[in-house]
Amino acid sequence: MTGAATRRLMTAQQRRAIVVLSMAAVAAILLVVTAVAGGYRINLTPSEPLGLWRIIPLHRPAQVDDLVFICPPETAEMLEARVRGYLRSGSCPGGVAPLIKTVIAVAGQHVEIGDSVSVDGREVSSSSLALRDGKGRPLTPFPSGIVPPGCVFLHSAFPGSYDSRYFGPVPISGILGLAQEVFTHVP
Helix, strand or coil, X not given: CCHHHHHHHHHHHHHHHHHHHHHHHHHHHHHHHHHHHCCEEEXXXXXXXXXXXXXXXXXXXXXXXXXXXXXXXXXXXXXXXXXXXXXXXXXXXXXXXXXXXXXXXXXXXXXEECCCEEECCEECCCCCCCCECCCCCECCXXXXXXXXXXXXXXXXXXXXXXXXXXXXXXXXXXXXXEEEEEEEECC
């Protein structure tokens, strides 16, 4: 084979590779867009099982024990959480990912925060408070009180979870829907 023929052959191979890679990239982008539009999300945090989840529209008020996807509000606590690395990047306002948490109290319920959390006098299991995060930085618990109208109080049983124990009640307007496991794994 001559040098010119080899260059033409390599160029044809490169073109085919570019076409195949471009088609794969377009297919991957379409898959991600379709998944997001269909309400699918990937959870990479230990607060709930890792893996593929689906957001199911919530056509009723949030209730105690609902496992929800929620966009955190843009508050000073959430800004600090983002700086500390507690929140991942995502599509919610402020550029953060939705949280997956369980509603443990709704408007009008009394939340007491001490060594653990109680709602209307009943202790919430797996709700011990941490005084420091995993890097030794101090954590400040949210003061006790009544959950205000239009808000919910969130919890995760994972010991290192950043939830309403620290950031307080959050607006129900941030609820994206119920969280449904599709294909998950508990490490």
